[in-house]
Structures are given as C-alpha cells and as structure tokens.
Amino acid sequence: MNPDDAALAIADPSFAAPSVLGLVFDAPLAVQLVIAVLLIAFVWSLVVIVQKLFQFAKARKEADKFEQVFWSGQALDELYQALSQRRNEGMASLFVTAMREWKRSTE
Template sequence: MEAMDAVGTAAAHTDFSIWGLFWAADLVVKSVMLGLLGASIWCWAIIVDKTIQYRRTKSAMNRFERVFWSGQSLEELYQEQSQQPQTGLSAVFVAAMKEWKRSHEQNAASYLGVQARLEKVLDVAIARESENLEKRLSFLATVGSAAPFIGLFGTVWGIMNAFTGIAQAASTNLTVVAGPIAEALFATAIGLIAAIPAVIAYNKLSSDAGKLISRLEGFADEFSTILSRQLEARGGR
C-alpha cells in the first residue's frame, strides 16, 4: 500500500516545465542550479562589458594614431592628451612623455640612462593597459572549464535521490524516477548553458585583447625609436 502511495505521489509530479523542475529539485541541486545561473549572468555581463570596452579602445587607438602620425609636434600632442583621460595608446604616450620631460628638466647627462628609463616606463604602461584589457577574462575561462563538472555534480546528486526514491517506493515504475532524473539532468543543462558561451567568448575576447596589446607594444617600439633619435640629435651620451 505504501509503495502504491509512493508511485501515486510520483505520478502526480508531472510538471516538467523549467520552473517545475527547479522547485521540485533537492536543496543541493537547487544550489547548483542557482550558482550556475548566477555565473552565467555574470559571464554575460563581462562579455557585454568587454565587447564595448574593446570597441571603444580600438576606436580610440585609431583616432590617436591618426593624430600622432599627422605631423603634430610631440609637445603639442602631449599637452592635449594630458588634459583628458588616457587609455590605450594615449596612456602609453603620456607616460613616456612624462619621463622624457622629467629627464630633460633634470638635465640628465646619460643617454643610455634616459633610454633605459623610457623603456621601463613604456613596459610598465603596457603592462597596466594589458591588465585592464584582460581583467575578468579569467572568470570566463574558469566558468567554461568548471561549469560542466558542477552541473554534473548536481546531476549525480539528483540521480542518487532518484535511486533512493526507487528503494523507498519498492518500484521501478518510470513515474517514480522520471521527475528526479529530469531535475538532475536539468542541472547538467544549466552547466552547459553557462559553459558554452563562456568558452566561446573567452577565446574571442582573448584574441581581441591580444591584438590590442600587440598594437600597444608596436607603438611603444616605434615611439621609443623616435625618442631615441631625438636624444641622439640633442647630443645625449
């Protein structure tokens, strides 16, 4: 009689909608689902934010390069760029020009010393901009690699509950296990929903960040060469 009641109770659980599966799930499975859902939402926030940031950075780099190679004097360009927020190439340029002006104001006598300091400043500026470009991308990689396993944990836990239900009901009727198994598999589905966009976005955004960083490094090399020529022209040693 108790077995029949258990089967009847399981049969009554016929709500296989998303909300139905969630509310009927075990507390552990619910926690897994909510954690994966939160991670997925945060991933999409990062994806949108980084996409906008990279587009703005690329556009700002294009504008700066047009001005930089237009023939405008470095001093005039420095005065313009230092009076507004710097990002990307302009941040690297302003950092190097600050060191350049500081060295000349102090009448630095060593050409090699000035050159070494400029290269160091350029490296630090590039590292700072690179860190800003790559910030939070590691979270996408973490979700992409871990979410399927977290979802699988929820699935295994749910299937354990399903088998427990079989034992308690003393019946292998599909109505006994259909609900718990569906709830368990739903956890895996959410894990994949979180992981797949995270992996794709990480690969794409990492590639975009790498291209922007390469532009920073290329500009730094060119600008360092220009400043080196000016040092030689001024008779630095």
C-alpha cells in the same frame, strides 16, 4: 519504445519522457539550489563578457583616434601639450608619460 508505450504516451502525457523543467522542479531542494546558483553564475558571466566587449571596443576606438593624431604630422610637443591637459587612457596615456620622462631626461 514499443507501440503500446507510444499509445500510452499519447493517451497519458505524464508517461512521456520528462522535460528538463519537470526534472528540475521534481528534484530535491539541494539540487534546485545548485542549479539556481549555476544559472546565476552563468548570467553574471555573460554580463561580464558583454561589458568587456564594450570596453575593448572603446579602447580600440580611442587607440585608432590617437594613432590618427599621432601620425598626422603634428609636432610631438604640441601633441604632448594637448594631451597632458586632459585625462588619457591607453596609448595616449603611454605617450604622455613617455614624453614627460623624455623631457626630464633632456633637462
């Protein structure tokens, strides 16, 4: 930018480089709609990412809790009885299913 342009930009702000919002608002309607859809998709994907992070944290916490109980030395039949009484997820559900199949195969 030469010195004359710099002086003009200071005197007349509309001469300065356009802002991002200025470009968006001056764009045709079709471009504005595409930008709006992309912005909505971006926000939606962030929401999904945050939800998944919370789900993985919960699953990791439940798996750690199950591992503590599993390796505590409690009898597997007692653990099976306790876990089969409630709804389980993750490793606990796998354990209950495996114990049920093992019991069927030994009968």
